[in-house]
Amino acid sequence: MAKKEITIYDIAEQLNISPTTVSRALNDHPAINIKTKTKVADLAKQLDYRSNKFASNLRKQNTHTIGVIIPKLDSLFMSSVISGIEKVANNAGFNLIISQSFESEEKEKKNATTMFNSRVDGLIVSLSNKTKDLSHFKTFIKKGVPIILFDRIAEDLPSTKVVIDNFKAGYNATRHLVEQGCKNILHITSDLNRNVYKDRFEGYKKALIDSNIEYDPDLFITNDLSESAIIDCIENNVLKRETLPDGIFITNDFSAAFAITTLKQAGIRIPEDIAIIGFNNDLICKVTEPAISTINYPGKEMGESVARILVNHLEGNGNLGITNTVVLNTDLVIRKSSLKKSKTE
Template identity: 45%
Template structure:
């Protein structure tokens, strides 16, 4: 099968023996062209199957009406819900969304940021890769007045829009819940301390122990590379094999918390009687596992809507406006069977 080539304004101009600039202006209903000529050109364009190249037109105007979303992994329930919120708000305003995944690689994040910049996106929303230390690859957007929003995994030292939860409070509430259920030795599963969300949740965990006069055992703070299921299973098995095992686990995501439940059950450790467990995010898996997982809420869709709103609002403002603005959201604890002793 032979594919037909796209009809261009030059094809129309050749057929009608007119200049391409006249055809271009007529297709845009420019008042400098007579109505008779406009009608003639637009009729020919329709008959020839001409389709305007909206992308090319937008690039000429430096406005693609596209928001770039740079995240770690789309299969994570939190991030897929975040994207859903972004898309709803963007589409309401006539914007498209391009999604790029760094797979928690700093190098991929740098390259993808360059690609989004080269594609002239109108704005960028990013949740950082786990191992990102240097965020200078985002300065190109600031320099060009392109609105940039960091959401959830935000940098510590970049002045722009930040949308996140109160991670200190979240860590405190989760640990407090376990303490109130009678836990005395609480292990903490955390991610890279480069990421503000994990360092702040750890800080909340430590503060709760202190407020309730429980000793801090550094050996119970477990640092994960990716907070994966495999890591959670391995570390839980090691913890429960100790002479003095923990009686509670606060995991900073639901994946590692579910792994902890599975590993404990394999070792015939009773949940929550011997080991109370709480996760974070309220992923769908939290209600599928047996016993169901207690967890902290993470308003992903709302965070997505807010992030997109910040981009869209900035695009309507004079370009000399400051970027810096922090939106901080609260979270709640959902108590289920994995931690409910009382």
């Protein structure tokens, strides 16, 4: 049986003082003398009293809690984003409630309901690949609870967004492969319903056009970028082609690593036969053989930026009523996996 939670009324009864006096003593109110404060503090500690900050904050119309909904936590990029959010939020005195949608619209909606019922002061979201209906955010907007979208966003949701220039990143990745002599470049990505994959795909196509290479739909593949999907794609699609691609731009570093391993097991040389470039600059890029060229995605900087914008708004130093989009810079990181013409870094 759970032990009864100690309240200020229990402390007041034992000390024969009013609950108001106990409350003021615990909050170091100047009207309470030091002797009373000491007696209250000592008994509170003895009884394992815990301050009900949640109830107190509700009376002040805030909880000092920020909700965060992300697709998955199992990537260095997303972990870096959370680290950045937590650093800024905690320094400002805010706690986080973090949940994962696991790429499910239904799960994302349940997470949003939980956040709303927990009375979070603000919500930070990166949408799942499957999310099309955005109605679960309307209750937040109606109640004036600020929402910030990052990475995977929806243009038609009235909120501030923090992103990278995915079009430019996709363009630069593809252009690099072209500069290495690749003309038959395969693009493996995920659901184009999401802005990040759609924009990278558009950048890929534009880089081909600018290089006088005709876009070939047969060199475009979408899947969920999981280990099994990539291995199946390489074994039952790529390796069975009459003409192999000479370059692959794949929008996830772990997927690129699985692709390299599977291709090498089939006797394909990387980058001599097929040059490969990934996306995110995850740690795995440096431990594969060869090391993976990629696009550096500043996850921690993105998290700090998102949290800073929201905290400034909540503290009255900003205005999220003005919808805007913050675009962060990315860098092309060249390693062995894509270098057909040059020596390694």
